[in-house]
Amino acid sequence: MPRERGGPLVKLEEVAKVYKNRAADTFALDRVSLEIEQGEFVVVLGPSGSGKSTLLNLVGGIDTASSGLITVKNVDLNRLTEQKLVSFRRKYLGYVFQYFNLLPSLTARENVDLVANLVGRRKRTPGLMKELGLDGLEDRFPSQLSGGEQQRVAIARALVKDPVLLLCDEPTGSLDFENGRAVLELLKAINSRRGTTTVVVTHNTVIGKIADRVIHLGSGKIIEDKRIVDPCLPRELRW
């Protein structure tokens, strides 16, 4: 069942992340404020060092902000204890990484089961893998899969818990054009079918064309925040 749109799922108010050095303080994020609605497909664009990954880590509760307020699902992440943060991440957030980050000593199915076990949804694994076109690949190890297949396993691993927010860090960065586009089609389909709020961080500006909304970051600040009225379909993309 697709989730209903409406109301901010993610809210950042004056969020800053500072790395202190002997020479000078470095602002990875500089007083950033934004809201992401439920069901939105957001692409965050920016060159290396613009603060994209920092933003993703802060929203994902992996890192803590130096100042400012971050709420996800109306929960103030800064106020959560480490334990509650883990529990929150486990329950609501899904991650997809540039390098897939599959555990090399586990098969495709076991990688998905790793998370399914955590949330008590092991029965969902076979259906989900079939849905993502991983039929017949369940017992292969990551080293026996292509990059595209590995990323699909990683997406299955993220989806098995049915997250409210899917955070994707350069999900096509390690893939060729065909596989990259296939992954984007999958993410877009999940977003429209399930209504899973999706944030994709990338430096590839072309990907911004399929988003509901594109946020440009530069030197830790939002340079542009633009809603796309008529986004492209992934199959229409070229890069």
Place this chain on the structure above:
Amino acid sequence: MSPLITKFWRDLKSNYGQFLAVAVVIALGISFFIASFSSYQSVQNSLAQTYQELKFPRYWLKIAGDGPATLPVNTEMRQVAEVTLEFKQAEKTGAKVIGIPPGGPLYNQLKLQTGSFPGDGQVLVEASFAKVHGLKLGDPIIIRTPEKVYQWVVSGTVGSPEFIWPLVDRFTPNPSPRAYGVLYVAEKQLIRDLTPISHEIVADTDNLRELMTSLQSQGVKVTEIYSRAQQPSNQVLTLMLNGYAKIAGILPWIFLLAAAMASYALTYVMVKTQKEQILTLYYLGFTRWQVVVHFTSFGIFAGLAGSAAGSVLGILLAQKLAGTLAGLIGLPFVVSSVQSEIVITGIILCLIAAALGAVAPALSPKITAELSSSKIIVWQRILPVMLRQPVNNILRDKRNAVYRVAVSTLGIGLVTVGLLLYQSVGESTQKQNTIYQAYDLKVQFRTALKEEVASDLFELDGITDVNPFLEAPITVKYRNQELPTLMVGMRGDMLRLQDRLGRVVQPTGLLLPESLRQALKAKWIPRVTVTTPGGRKVELPVKSYVQWHIGNQVFAPLETAQSLSGTPGINGAFLRVAPEQLEQVRATLYKYPTVLRVDSPQENLTDQKTLLAFSFTYLRILLVFGVILAAAMIFATARINVLARSREFITMRILGLGMGKIGLSIIGEYVLVLVCGLAGGLAAGTLLAYVLLRQVNSVMFFNVLTVHRDTLGLIVVISLLIIPLAVISALNAIRHLNLAENTKEQN
């Protein structure tokens, strides 16, 4: 099965070489722990059982004249005679003959080892004496008293709780079976044939005062009393076992430390090589606790595998060692059971060590941090290019570098401790018998004789020099510390005593052995109070301290001993003898009824080495374990290090670097690590050997740490030999890396 558990088993399988190496280190640690503690406990139990079974009494009383008309309860009187023995036509020694009452002795019972109890004209021979002289059933023995000569036949050999460590007296722990023996004959025969006879009372009572009152009321004059703690054999055995307990109590902890370090290294590298996976686990919602448990499990599993194998090895070794050590001491009863509590304690401690070693890196707050980049530091620029790469490789991961140096230090330290202890104990014994005791024979008379006897001895064919001496029992007191010992009053230069700097010191004043100084708990003793058995008390200035490794005699001019004891004569002499006439002189001396025994330092050295085999055996095992452990740890570290840098090595191989070039690049690293380890290991090992020797040293056995350049050279050579092992191990691990799979994995 949970995927995380599946991951655990697969990681274990793919890194089995590293796990195996760590498990071997842990196995060695626990086996040495069990073997050490258990064998000590077994030897202690064997001694206790021997004393219990053979009714070892609490007191020995020498009495003048006849014994009491009525013996107090829990006592037994026995007759003793001092004789000269002659057997196998040429060999002659002094001996003590003890009477066996009808029905056997009540206390100090005899454990028959061969043959049977003696009938008329037969003797039982104490086992160590029989062994040294090769005496067998039916062998004739000629017994000489000052008045008569008998020929009796050996009826058997026995062990006695009094003579487990056979000693002449309680002041000299020199083992005596070559020059002095103990025989047993039927009491009736002893009273009938041997004169003079002295009487002794042995008592198994707590109440010495009551016993003394009872004897005094019957007019019995007691000339000497000693307790179980002062009994010569028991005293020496207790000192030896205490020393063993201290070594056996300290060294196993070092082996456990090695186990913890191995476990640490394994987990550290697992954490380091899987840091992206750890980050992923956190992202996926795993708690820190789950991640810590997962990675600690690697160390714990290695600990479990090592403990299982090590326990079996330890139990087998403990049983073998206990039997060997008890046999070397000559205990008639051997209890070589392995105490389950020691095994369980060992396993628990080993698992704790493995878990503690593993949990530290698993808890590391920097698990997601990148390695520090390999920046070239200014001072590195001055290094030759060949050295710059290994130095940079070591410095880029400081924690790993510290660990590798620590492993080398520990391994080399263990080898150093083993070698130095072995060498020091051996050399102390050697020095005493070949350097300090610069005589060929020592003749001991039954009673004090006139000093002119020395001139008579000089007249004997083959004797080239004579130094007369008088040995007198005394008690030395300094402040609150008091110790019974023997004063050797002497004249001449046949005792080449040395001070701690190795300078020869002549006995022109009172010379205290270092062992006695330590037992009196003082760094500097200007004067001591000397008390004679007759109650005479004199204050004497101390001239110097001397090295004396076995025993604790004090040395003084002959006149001092004579005036103190009130004995004008001498009771023995050191002799210098023409080498080819040694046996002839010994035989001649035994012809004199006044001669009690004739000792040779060379024979003493042999006997001492035989009896010190107890300590040497343990030290040999320590040395072997130390070398194996050092090799296993360095082997494990080498493999683990390859695991940590597998991507780097794969890249080198893909770029076309041959195994030879890769080998050369890591040899530099190992040499640098080893040089650091050598410095630390030699220093730490020497310090530990010094501390252990101080712990083991006692008033009877005093070993001095001896460090020779040759020994240090040997350690360097052993260490250098380990480098090829480490390099071969590393290259083997690199050769087996799967280039295709490893390049594809992103983790």
